[in-house]
Amino acid sequence: MIEVPEVEPVASAWVDGRAVTFRFPDPGHRLAGVRLSQDVRIPGDLLDFHRAAAGASDGAAAGAGDGAAAGAGDSWELTVARPPVTRMEYLFELRYPDGGAETLTDPGNPRQVQGAFGPKSVLEFPSYRPPRWLTADAEPGQSATFEVSAGSLDGAIAVRTWAPAGARDDDVLPLLVAHDGPEYDALASLTRYLAAGMAGGWLPRLRAALLSPGPRDRWYSANPRYARALARAVIPALDRRLATSMRIGMGTSLGGLAMLHAHCRYPEVFDGLFLQSGSFFWPRFDAHERQFAYYPRVVRFVAGVLDSAAQYGDRPVPNIPITPIILTCGAIEENIDNNRLMAQALRARGYPVAWHEAPDMHNYTAWRDVFDPHLTRLLRQVCG
Secondary structure (H helix, E strand, O other): OOOOOOOOOOOOEEEEOOEEEEEEEOOOOOOOEEEEEEOOOOOHHHOEOEEOOOOOOOOOOOOOOOOOOOOOOOEEEEEEEOOOOOEEEEEEEEEOOOOOEEEEOOOOOOOEEEEOOEEEEEEEOOOOOOOHHHHOOOOOOEEEEEEEEEHHHOEEEEEEEEEOOOOOOOOOEEEEEEOOHHHHHHHHOHHHHHHHHHHHOOOOOOEEEEEOOOOHHHHOOOOHHHHHHHHHHHHHHHHHHOOEEEEEEEEEOHHHHHHHHHHHHOOOOOOEEEEEOOOOOOHHHHHHHOOOOOHHHHHHHHHHHHHHHHHHOOOOOOOOOOOOEEEEEEOOOOOHHHHHHHHHHHHHOOOOEEEEEEOOOOOHHHHHHOHHHHHHHHHHHHHO
């Protein structure tokens, strides 16, 4: 495969009114084509670049310095309508004459973000504002790691606990339990958010338990064995180690689905839920997910929630705790319709539900950016 030549950085991505333009240099004419890889729902037939016309001028790149325009035909260019988000993650797919291909970040844009599947380039639109707590003073806190044996899973669940500096194990504090916890922390700065909130006085003192996902697809797909392990093994193990008052469950994507599923089976475990972009698959919206090995199990669980909502209407379901739930989702991501449906169903079952649509997609930065005010509100409501 041909290596991408090192060239002087030029403006590679910029916004002009309601349009976004991308450029990729190809001074040696080594490429057969370039395609934009994105998840902001731009139609597939609009993603292929064309060779830039002679005299094309540079725009203002996202984080890239100004440079001389490439020679006639020496670069590839694509202009698309600006998507309805405040920031856009993307990659370039390069195609070579020998049939080879590769995907890489934008070499002309130094702004990148780490994600669950590796780094991506980022274009931030003028309306985007990162959370202010990212730069606030915050102590790192203290952590401990251990494993909980789970007989129902024939394995162990890895746990990392976090607490504010100086907190003792016998101090009675609320506990935030997060699925995909290590990823939430590394990619969405979860414990930094908690530390900044406590330092600033806008969050109560609390601990966090960051749960590793193990075989994620199997465990988090509305799996009764996993729900049992969480409620009957992990939570008791945490209670033996830490003095806990209230518990808040948290998860995103499949992790959000698994947290709601566990709560429905063991409603006494959590006093509040924070669910982000939950994978609440429903055939009307998610037929494209049928290839997922555990799709039928997920649909059965979602159907049970919807059926209960239809049965009870706007009356509370007997004998369930009135647990506050906050759901967030990207306004144009694939899960938006099934999340809207789930929010309506939970309200119908009697839960106090708050719903928020963010101008972003299915990624850890999007989930991070709504911690405040939405997770903040839930923590203050539940923890007092």
